[in-house]
Amino acid sequence: MKKVVKILAVIFLGIILSVGIGAYIFYKNIHVPAVQEENPIASLNNPEKKEEDLSSKNVLVVGSDENNLSDTLFIANYNPKNKTISILSIPRDTYYPRPGYNSPGDKKINAAFTEDGIEGTKKAVENLLGINIDHYIIIDYEGFKKVIDTIGGVEVDIPFDMKYDDNSANPPLHINLKKGRQVLDGEKAIQFVRYRHGYIDGDLGRIKAQHQFLEALFKKLTQPSTLPKLPSLAIAVSKHIKTDLTATEIAKYAYQFVKDKPSSIKSFTLPGEPDYKDGVSYFFADNTKIPEVVAEFLGDKTTFSFDPSEIEKNKAIKVEVLNGTNIPGLASKCAETLRKQGFDVVRIGNVVGTTFSTSHVYARTDEEKAKKVANALSIICVEKDITPDSSVDVTVILGKDKSK
Incomplete structure (x- = not known):
């Protein structure tokens, strides 16, 4: 089965955000939207713009191979105000049925x-977590290997012991x-993060x-000895990722990232548990716990909507x-959510009198209200x-789809 790197691409963003020169080189090579914008280096050199529009952002990271297949999903949040970096992982087998897609594999997120594509993935994640996705990054594992090799391993x-062979992949x-304990080069690092048997x-x-690997990689990237390697690192990464972040946005966050030097990464995983449905293995998210986990991920004390005015x-x-x-108790559980x-x-x-396999939401007075509940x-x-x-x-x- 084809696998791709998990939980690591957020660091690529951190690399790109680390120095203005690296951001500029990145800008010249990476796939970014073709929009007219200011010179990113000039943005860094203008003191009046260094703190401009630096709000907390949710970045969806998708791992994809050359066949456009993916089992990597997580959200990275860099909060310049709180000087924190958080990641929230979504297991690849998370149960997420979509209208019109009825095969077992189609019901996985x-x-x-x-x-x-990326727009469908953004919508799925937003619906699942109840948050807005501001930007995306799509990465392949060749880029990951180049990063690890460029910084001298992790x-x-x-x-x-981890041993596994799959010639059909x-x-x-x-x-x-x-x-x-050992230093992994790019190839061995790929093996470590792709291994899934024995846990x-x-x-x-x-x-x-x-997550353990990510912490180690983050520490390596923040070492002074790594800084001279960042420009070449930006070039290597730029050929292997796509993003809708513009060069100006990258440069602005670059300045703040270097200035703040966040000391750690907070890691979270979608709450839930694995189980089977119709003979297929899924990960069933616990909707009653999602609000609390997402609030902690965002560093917010409010509940699901993260906006007191929305709760009102x-x-x-x-x-x-x-x-x-x-x-028994299914309605009460969802009502509490x-x-x-x-x-x-x-x-x-x-x-009374019938059972439902799929859950439904009916708009009685206003469709927008129904969509919020859904x-x-x-x-x-x-x-x-x-x-x-x-x-x-x-x-x-x-319906029975909410039984897990």
Whole structure:
């Protein structure tokens, strides 16, 4: 099975943001939007613009191979105000059904990139987490290997012997690493982050190992001895990633990144657990825990919407939640998720006489209100059922897809 590098591309952004010269070289080579903008180096040299528009941004990072396949999804957040870097990993097998896609593989979130491109992936992640994605980065693992080799390798502690061969992969995958602390070059680093067998908790164990690698890589990149290598590093990376970040944005964050020198990276993983559905292995996200994890990831004390004014607006939306399965407590669980986000849940009940395999949200008074509720619960199906004398704005019918 084809794999791509996980959790690491955020550091590429950090590299690019590290020095103005590196950013300028990057600008000359990377695939960026063709827009008219100011010279990025001039932006750095203008004191009045150094602090301009440096707000916290959510950057979606997607790992992709030469066949446009991806199992890498995470969000990186660099907050210049708080001087923090955070990453939130989304397991590749996360259950995320989309209308019109009915095969088992299509119901995994990583399929959104292959079939719907970066825009489809952004939409899926925004719906899942309830946050806005400001920018994206798409990277292949050849670029990753070049970065590791350029900085002279990264030291990590390999928890156990790792050996695996897959000649059917494209390119073929051969992993042979020994237990213990050692410096990994680009090729061995690829093996380490791609290895997924032997972890007690499966893919979550691999994500934890990659977080460890990321911390080690970050420390290496912030060492003074690495700084002279950054321009050549920017050139190497630029040929292997695509992004909608402009050169001016890169340069502005470059200045702030060097100035702040963030000392650590906070790592988070989408809450949930692996399980099977119709004989297929998935990772089922826990929607009741997502708001808390995302809030911590963003360094925000508010709940799901991260905007007190949005929570206040949600109080005006009346919702009824109905259990369309035979699973006890499902409606109450989802109702609590909605209440945490401010929605006025006026009724919890059961659908009598039939069961639903897929969850639905019905707009009784206003479609936009229904979409907000659907996003809060990561439900794809939104339908109009406008009833002028309805006592609720939105009706939610929970299907078996919400049983995990």
